[in-house]
Amino acid sequence: MKILKFGGTSVGSCAAIKQVGCILKDYVEKEPAMAVVVSAMRGVTNMLIQVGTLAASNDEGYKELLRDLEETHFQTVRDLIRVQEQSRVIAKVKMLLNEVEELLHGVFLLKELSPRSLDLLQSFGERLSALIITQYLQQEGIDVKMLDAREVIRTDASFGSAKIDFEYTNQAITEAFNAYKGLYIITGFIASTAKCETTTLGRGGSDYTASVIGAALNAEVIEIWTDVDGVMTADPKEVKTAFSLDIITYEEAMELSHFGAKVIYPPTLQPALKRDIPLRIKNTFHPEFNGTLVSSKSQESQYPVKGISSIKDIAFVSVSGSGMIGVPGVSSRLFGALARKQINVILITQASSEHSICFAVMPEQAALAKEAIEEEFAYEIASEKINRVHIDEHLAIVAIIGENMKSTPGISGTLFTALGVNGINVVAIAQGSSELNVSVVVAQKDLGKALNALHEGFFLSDKVTVNLYMLGVGLIGGTLLDQMRKQLSYLEQEHALKLNVVAMANTKKMVFDANGLDISQTKVDLLEDGALSDLNHFVERMKEMNLPNSVLVDCTSSEEAIVHYEEVLQSSISIVTPNKLANSGSYADYQKLQKTAREHGVHFLYETNVGAGLPVISPLQDLKKSGDRILKIEGILSGTLSYIFNTFRPGVKFSEVVREAKAKGYTEPDPRDDLNGMDVARKILILSREAGFELEPADVQVENILPEACINAATVEEFLVELDKANDQFEQMIIEAHEQRQALRFIASLEGNKATVGLRVVDTSHPFYFLSGSDNIIAFTTDRYKECPLVIKGPGAGAEVTAAGVFAEIISIGKYMTSRWR
């Protein structure tokens, strides 16, 4: 025998009831025996309570609400039942609704809705739905009969949450099922007393009905049909990657339900659990899906943690003081005082020092809890043996649940790593000795992030999602977007790395989507409907979205952007950037960012600051880390200046070559930053710092090659016009160099702690003579590379290579995140 229970949403509309009909048609062909328990149509129980409350407050408005209720049911009949049968069925429905009307009239006159009347009133919800469904199924040729559960389930008279008399009830159920071998449609939630007064079974009542009937008949399984795919690994509203579990134990189901998963209500499992009857949670709107089996059998699973659950918004009460150490009876008095005030304690922690006891309650009970404890320990508080009671609010509990956790080491390691790397502070920890549940208290604002981070750690360790905030989508940012677009599915499939662009901004617009922007669209389309750009708001939104595995990708050259780096890193968000400004300001600022990133366990990566996509900074860091000493750095660090002096020949206009470099994407947004030596100065400064020298910007000697008028031009366009006027001056320089078989090279050098940048002439014997295109060349002379320096050479500017360098660093963060779980 199978018991099926369809909840309010499953019978909430004509379409839903038709769907139930299809499911049952399928079943009756295969299943020799079954019974079906139904809830009231979605929203009807609440409407009945509301209509009763209105009537009791002598508000005539109840009549209108009653008409709505009538209409809901009449319309369902009209939609489900064939025209020629409609008036017959409507008459039956009307008879029940007349009873409701009479009852409400009485409530209206008496101005009182007793628990007893309320139970009777609510019973009409299930009686109406069971009636309509029975009529519909009969019309569809299924042999069914309605069973009003009040005929078989007997309770005491505790209206609202009545206690079942199992002896009578089990007997009555057996008799009813012996008397009729077809399919019963049974009203959930309702029962009656020995005096035939209608009662209800409390929260989760229809599940309880199914469970009671299942236990009485020793059913093979009880199927709870609802509107979700079974018990999920986490709340899918919070965790988009949550998936449904195949099989869990009763204990796991109870723990998961206690912490927020609303699929089942634990007390309703009790009768089934006692008889060891499995439950299956199924989705009415996705019937081919297997759902979740809840049984007593613990099964080997690839996941030791079965689910992640939470309680939003709790208050955490701490009681501490030296007078608690080694004093027996403190906790008994404490919890006794709370119990007397009916305060429900959700979680308790006590350190073995016994100096404090902390516990969680719902916030609305926090003040009462404080009062109860202060009253109980008035003497100890007055004599300072116990400090005052402290309440922390805006906290939440996150729990990981699973029977197999107890036999699997490293679970708490994963738990705390996932929280720690995302900057989530753990306020308290509790683990039951059954090891079925480990709970941690975190700030309410971190709850979503914590759930997602833990879900990734325990269920998706083979796939990591990195959330990217893209600031600046000009040449480099735009090219990066193009590169990512092409690689998304490859990275996901081959490297288990999902890149989610959750925000994007330029100077005009900004857009956000925590689920990920659709980057198959162009950046122009994506930004079109965005809000007006505002960097402060952008950073605020990043913090508010509070997503795990977050990375800011700053592809601007903006001073305003770098101002926010520190708070971004402090918010546990990594930064990847080609923007050199943050690392080339004061040494103190440079050091502060390095330290902040370290302290918050996040990455601050900027390989593209020097040599674009060429590996320059990371090899230098490796030399340093492995104990080498950097004696000298010499190089051509500007792709723009390299291109210009590799291309510029007598007879060619200098300003035209500069325009070409700009068109090829080598220059800074303002090419004067290249030509005035500033860009190179920044780069040698960054390298000097990475090499271990504490240089300030003013310590770099910069030789500028631009005439004054070019420097002072108001815009880039005006500058290029001024540069046209200076062509003769550059022509002269190149002619002289050529006559001597020499080349012009803009060289940066660092020796000791002396850094210089400037234009030099080199002859064919110099290693920097033979370069082409935007080549950079960097020579590191070190203790280990003394005779022959370590040389890195290759294209050192351009959109594709720079974006690729940024992309590689994003991927490296993703890989690091993946490796945390392995």
Ligand SMILES: NC(=O)C1=CN([C@@H]2O[C@H](COP(=O)(O)OP(=O)(O)OC[C@H]3O[C@@H](n4cnc5c(N)ncnc54)[C@H](OP(=O)(O)O)[C@@H]3O)[C@@H](O)[C@H]2O)C=CC1
């Ligand atoms: N070109 C190269 O070879 C290399 C470049 N780099 C660095 O890459 C960075 C980007 O260069 P590139 O792409 O050429 O520059 P672009 O000028 O093409 O793009 C800059 C982007 O940043 C946006 N932006 C600027 N300021 C702000 C702000 N305050 N708020 C929001 N958005 C802002 C711009 O918006 P809008 O479009 O509205 O102006 C634009 O989208 C620079 O720091 C550069 O030094 C590093 C290595 C090599």
Ligand SMILES: N[C@@H](CC=O)C(=O)O
């Ligand atoms: N403008 C820069 C770009 C790389 O940093 C250059 O020309 O090298």
Ligand code: NA
């Ligand atoms: Na580089």
